[in-house]
Amino acid sequence: MAPKEVKVRLEKLKALIDKYRHAYHVLNKSDISDEALDSLKHELKKLEDKFPELITPDSPTQRVSGEPLKEFKKIKHSVKMLSLEDVFSAEEFSGWAERIRKLEPSGALEFYSELKFDGLALSLVYEDGVLVYAATRGDGQTGEDVTQNVRTMESVPLGIPEKKRIEVRGEAIITNKNFNAINKEQKKKDLKEYANSRNLAAGSLRQLDPKITASRKLDFFAYDLIGLDEKLHSGEHGALGEMGFKTGGAYEKICRTKEEVFSHHKKIAEARGKIPYNIDGIVVSVNDNRIFSRLGVVGKTPRGAIAFKFSPKESTTAVLDIIVQVGRTGTLTPVAVLRPVDIGGVTVSRATLHNDDEINRLELKIGDSVVVGRAGDVIPDVIKVLTELRTGKEKNFHMPRVCPVCEKTVEKNGVNWFCVNKNCPARHREGMYHFVSRKAFNIDGLGPKILNAFLDYGLIRDISGIFELKEGDIAPLERFGEKSAENIIRSINGAKKITLARFIYALGILHVGEETAIDLAEHFRSLTNLENAEFEELNNIPNIGGVVAKSLYEWFREGRNKNLITKLLKHVEIINPKKRAPGKLTGKTFVLTGELEAMSRDEAKAKVRELGGDPSETVSKNTDYVVVGANPGSKYARAQKLGIKILDEKEFLKMIK
Ligand SMILES: [Zn+2]
Structure with missing residues (x-):
């Protein structure tokens, strides 16, 4: 190649390499494979080796330069570099x-x-x-x-x-x-x-x-x-x-x-x-x-x-104590009582510790200094224990061997401890919060705080009691002015008509989540049918396993629960589901995991149901399709393991069109 041609070639190579560099590193577009780009660079390098006088300081080959420095030279800024x-x-x-x-x-x-x-x-x-x-x-x-x-x-x-x-x-x-x-x-x-x-x-x-x-x-x-x-x-x-x-x-x-x-x-x-x-x-x-x-x-x-x-998502504080809460299903959950600390703009004084395995994993002791953070923006977690800051006065924590609420025995099931006393008061209070929650009776303005007040003042003894409350009953409670008492009564009355699925979900039966409640409502079509169902029938419903069937069967045979239903039915009108017309997805079971772009997961489930299909929460060999959106969970891996047909969002949208 003549020197003049070499020069032209060099300029072109440099421009092209620079174009791809810009596309890749500045615009985040990959227009060429790494190998191809390397080969362009290689050619440039070879030409420059041959004609070193043509090397310019802006050549891509000059990016990786020569010898290590002995020290850095100082450079005085022409305009001061300020900080903010x-x-x-x-x-x-x-x-x-x-x-x-x-x-x-x-x-x-x-x-x-x-x-x-x-x-x-x-x-x-x-x-x-x-x-x-x-x-x-x-x-x-x-x-x-x-x-x-x-x-x-x-x-x-x-x-x-x-x-x-x-x-x-x-x-x-x-x-x-x-x-x-x-x-x-x-x-x-x-x-x-x-x-x-x-x-x-x-x-x-x-x-x-x-x-x-x-x-x-x-x-x-x-x-x-x-x-x-x-x-x-x-x-x-x-x-x-x-x-x-x-x-x-x-x-x-x-x-x-x-x-x-x-x-x-x-x-x-x-x-x-x-x-x-x-x-x-x-x-x-x-x-x-x-x-x-x-x-x-x-x-x-x-x-x-x-x-x-941004307000920091993590902060350090001290664990003053570890207390144990008893949930609606009897689960004992250890909770760290923190020295109040600001995380993400709100003051936090509690962090969940999940179970005693988690406490052991963290090697947490009462009195420890810890890093706490909000992962999902709800209840903060203890992320790390700063053992270097220990004084020697920290105390070990042990899960109690009796329920901290009813003092009856507790049993371990999996990683969690449970209070097995079905009449444990803790269970019922949590169950009440659940009963009025958004996906259950959805009673606006009736949160745990107000329910606690009702219970503490003896205004209600169980959840059916809320339907008997009068405005005047609750108005004297200090924290409500006339207006909010009126609003609460109005929302309670507004919630008296409820679908069968929501009603089943609201009962807070162990292992019966929202999806299972919908499946049960679809299958039985009336509360009486469900109440009278034998274990075998429950166990044979698709998507309902033996554990769930057992839990349901036992729940409806418990005297306390029978009484509750009788009392509730005095006030509540249940809307039974209509027989569904068969659709193009009839008989097909879908599990959704990850985020979809076009719609929320709830919308997608509703769509599947509308077309006669059954959305489910768990992947099993009876699942027909697993729809995988962005950031899918463990369900995706399970579907792959079981060889279930996997749909991406595009395929799914096509199917429900
Ligand atoms: Zn208990």
């Missing part, structure tokens, strides 16, 4: 916004809201379209020269179309996936694991050997642009994107009011699990750059921007 003040609540944020408003009383104040990455801040300087150096923040005035290492980061363009001298600021971060993979490797090699993604990003960039940095596969998100005199911060983001930098894209927003900031904050907090990087809040800046600079700097932080962090 943190706020954690809407209230604190409002305080900041009001201070800004006072300093800038005239005109509309627009905010730019973007992701707050948990990584390492970098400053990249380009001259004549080429990356000339990259530095860490350091103390804000002077950082360390990490140019060699930054060159290995695929999402940093080595060349840009802009020829002016510009400075790009952004964050070097690592995906959660890579973070976990690297820590796994560290562990394998008996090296220290990184505590968080920020430490890992910093540790990877402050490496004298760029090969280590390259192996860490860091990513770069740009958020500031100095040197182009953009009027708006949003304009800087636009310009950065055009120059080939990755920005927060769809997760960024111009907000015109405080409320818009709050809703953006909420949206990002909810999307957090889907974002592949660790983010710990949003950064809100005054969008108008002139106002931003007029607002100036206090200490090391600019007045015009703030980090609006």
Whole structure:
């Protein structure tokens, strides 16, 4: 190849490799296989080896560069790299916004809201379209020269179309996936694991050997642009994107009011699990750059921007005691009494410990310092015991050998202990909460707190008593004003008509969940039929196993329960299901697992039922189809094991169309 041709070929190769690099690392699109891209790079490398005078600093081959450094050079920032003040609540944020408003009383104040990455801040300087150096923040005035290492980061363009001298600021971060993979490797090699993604990003960039940095596969998100005199911060983001930098894209927003900031904050907090990087809040800046600079700097932080962090999902506190609750089915559940602590914006004083196996697994003692967190946003869990903080005064916990409520014996069944006394008062109170709950009688405004008051004041003795309450009975209870007493009575009266399935579910029979209740209602079509059913008949219903059949059979033969039903039927009108017309799914049993995009799981079940099919909760060899959505549970694995036909959402939607 003639030198002139070589030059043209080189330029084309570089442009193409760069295009794929941009598509893959900036746009997250994979337009070419790794092997194919490697082979392009290989060709480029061979040509450059032959014609070293043609190597340019922006060539993709220059990403992995030579020798380890002895030490980092210092680089003085031309414009100070400031850090941001943190706020954690809407209230604190409002305080900041009001201070800004006072300093800038005239005109509309627009905010730019973007992701707050948990990584390492970098400053990249380009001259004549080429990356000339990259530095860490350091103390804000002077950082360390990490140019060699930054060159290995695929999402940093080595060349840009802009020829002016510009400075790009952004964050070097690592995906959660890579973070976990690297820590796994560290562990394998008996090296220290990184505590968080920020430490890992910093540790990877402050490496004298760029090969280590390259192996860490860091990513770069740009958020500031100095040197182009953009009027708006949003304009800087636009310009950065055009120059080939990755920005927060769809997760960024111009907000015109405080409320818009709050809703953006909420949206990002909810999307957090889907974002592949660790983010710990949003950064809100005054969008108008002139106002931003007029607002100036206090200490090391600019007045015009703030980090609006997410409230932490984990916190540390002390376990003051472990108490045991008795549930509606008699299950004994140990509960940690915590020193009250704020998690995710609410004060928490209890955490579930599930069972004594869990306590043993955690090696938890009363008095321990612990990490507590909210996993599913409901009842917090104890995640970890900080044994390093023990004083020696901690006490072991033992599950009681008698029921803490009725003092009768308890028995272990699986991982749980049960109070076997069917008349245990604890059972009945929990059963009452269940009775009025949303999927049962759905009595609005009648929660555990009010039911407890009814019971404590002796207004009712069992759940049928609620149907006899009068407004005047409950009005004197201190916590209700006239109006809420009236509302409660109205919702109780409104709940007197109920479908058979809901009625069965409301009874709180052990092992009879919502789906089973629906199956039973469909099969028996009246309460009397169900009450009189023999064990054999119950056991022969599809989806109902021996354990459930036994539980049902025994429940309806218990004198107490018979009395309850008699009392309830004085007030309650049960709507029996109509005979279902056969549909295209008649005789087919479906189990749904994971999230569907087009509809909720309840909607999908209703659809299956409407077409004559039977939705079920458990996968067995009688299951015809398992519909698998996103993030499926163990049912998916079980279906595969049993060789059940698996449908994805598309196939399922086609079937129910
Ligand atoms: Zn008991």
